[in-house]
Amino acid sequence: QLQLQESGPGLVRPSETLSLRCDVSGGSITSYGYNWAWIRQPPGGGLEWIGTIYYSGSIFYNPSLQRRVTVSLDTPRNHFSLKVTSVTAADTATYYCAGARLGYCSGATCYSLDNWGQGTLVTVSS
Amino acid sequence: QLTQSPSFLSASVGDRVTITCRASLGISDYLAWYQQKPGKAPKLLIYAASTLQSGVPSRFSGGGSETEFTLTISSLQPEDFATYYCQQIKTYPLTFGGGTKVGIK
DSSP states (O other), rough: EEEEESSSSSSEESSOOOOEEEEEEESSOOOTEEEEEEEEEEOOOOEEEEEEEEETTEEOTTTTTTTTEEEETTTTTTEEEEEEEEEEEEOOEEEEEEEEEEEEETTTEEEEEEEEEEOOOEOOOO | OEEESSEEEEEOOOOEEEEEEEEEEEEOOOOEEEEOOTTTTEEEEETTTTTEOOOOOTTTEEEEEEETTEEESSSOOOOOOHHHHHEOOOOSSOOOOOOOEEEOO
């Protein structure tokens, strides 16, 4: 069973860069049938997908964040990372990393987020 | 875009509860449902609109296709009071519905 754990600073100053890491245990991030995602949730709010990375190197970002976001894989260390530049108070949220498992929808492949980290609260404040 | 209704519902233990998720464009069965309890990460309940994730109780069921989907809890249990989200998994950007909070009547 995969386990994911986020780590990183809980407080980031406005205009600086938010950096988080997600350590994956119980399996390899190069495993066939998985991709890796970041999702965030502002206090009292709903879920917002940030981005997804495949082992193949394909990366997809939320257009609303694309100019400021980078998701990357570190295969030797079995973790993946998130960077968000030029943060503001609107970036204050609980950030989750998740593994999306390959399944089948209408006979074609689809991925659903079946393994989540516990989440880490990041506050943007001076 | 995904629109969930209602945003909030109150129900009693043993009630049958149905939550609706509407998509602005047809997405076939590329839909997942998640349950989130306060202070916890979301948990996958259903994918491909109606396939129950391993370990999820059979009182949960999903249905629908294209633009209208439902999540039904056949007999609400105390541990089911939570917020439920739908997510389309057909195209990027992935999107979530706004959530439905199920509270105690």
